């Protein structure tokens with residue numbers, strides 16, 4: 429079965445920072461795949477904008493290389509690539525200067541959707557927003573897309589929101605969290621709200637705890653300078669893990685629509701309890717002889733920045749009272765593995781004599797690898813000898829269950845950019861959500877700074893510091909295995 433692709437309306441998309449890493453690695457190859465799929469119509473255009481002195485042909489050559497490197501198997505489609513590259517233009521522009529803006533204004537067409545992707549440092553957002561208006565390039569219907577990091581604390585996020593609000597309505601601002609664009613994350617919504625089966629159990633009466641793990645095998649590598657000022661809490665928890673937690677924990681919205689979904693997510697963030705220091709474990713990867721330590725990669729021998737964090741959160745509302753949400757994320761761990769696991773409670777009483785084992789239903793939503801969902805159920809071990817019980821997954825790996833359709837699904841960036849053009853903000857963060865998330869993380873980070881908290885060292889290729897195991901062990905629970 430081949431998936432149905434509905435073309436979006438014609439657009440002019442300006443990518444500020446169009447020569448940068450994100451544009452070459454993700455945005456342009458993604459748009460190319462949407463072009464090949466027929467979702468981006470041939471009368472749409474993409475205009476790269478950066479300070480580099482290039483002409484349209486020079487920019488097309490640069491993007492051709494980017495697509496060859498990062499575009500996947502489709503990059504060999506020569507005709508398609510030539511047609512796509514013909515949709516590209518370039519303007520040499522300085523966000524903080526005056527050069528190039530008149531030229532950009534002249535390029536914009538009336539009557540098509542205008543979108544502006546701010547793929548530049550956040551310090552430039554204000555200058556870009558101001559100049560887009562000064563030169564009459566943005567119209568009341570234009571959309572702007574902004575990337576993480578959205579601030580580094582509540583004050584800076586507020587200031588950014590304020591800067592953007594001077595020129596754009598909230599309905600025009602698309603704050604990307606690419607985790608929300610992942611197929612499996614949307615499937616989480618489909619499973620929760622498209623089946624009668626789960627919702628009645630989705631509360632403290634039946635759920636023992638929830639685990640969210642986002643494990644990476646890579647270290648900070650070339651991003652050490654940026655990462656060392658950020659750390660896992662700011663780089664991963666405040667945005668990606670928090671968004672996953674919201675989707676798991678929110679009340680059913682009345683409609684799968686931006687306002688309703690984001691209202692419910694916001695309520696979850698606001699209901700998060702403050703966390704006690706002993707419910708957080710920070711880690712930093714050491715050198716195991718093979719590779720450099722975090723401090724070496726970050727080029728900061730006295731760095732106290734965490735490359736790993738595990739924490740136990742609680743949500744103060746009727747649905748989730750007393751249910752721990754264990755979150756963990758880190759670099760240089762055993763495997764690249766992201767998963768949300770809903771661990772249900774033990775049976776109130778077992779009728780099977782002699783079966784001492786604890787059998788638990790676990791719903792696991794795998795983000796990577798092997799995207800899919802499985803439900804651990806208890807069944808009878810085959811063969812004679814009475815009723816011995818074993819646990820097995822009811823496995824739905826999307827690649828197997830959906831075949832070609834799963835392979836053709838747009839990746840997170842592709843889907844989100846098309847949503848921008850469609851004017852659908854459901855999978856983007858609203859300004860108040862981002863601020864609420866910082867309001868929760870700020871006191872935690874301030875506590876570390878006050879105490880000069882030193883992260884625990886861990887060996888690369890492991891599950892992080894042993895203390896993170898204790899976080900669950902002391903409550904009679906254990907983390908699920910990190911496996912690739």
Ligand code: NAP
Nearest residue numbers: 445446447448449450478479480522523547548549575576
């Ligand atoms: P990058 O590789 O450093 O690219 C920055 C881009 O901005 C370049 O095209 C640069 O071109 C342009 N630029 C810099 N100063 C400018 C100015 N004054 N006026 C106009 N253009 C200017 O950065 P990136 O990795 O692509 O990241 C872009 C944004 O996305 C950042 O906010 C980053 O935090 C965020 N982000 C990136 C990733 C990723 O995987 N790379 C992931 C998530 C979020 P010129 O120097 O020629 O002007």
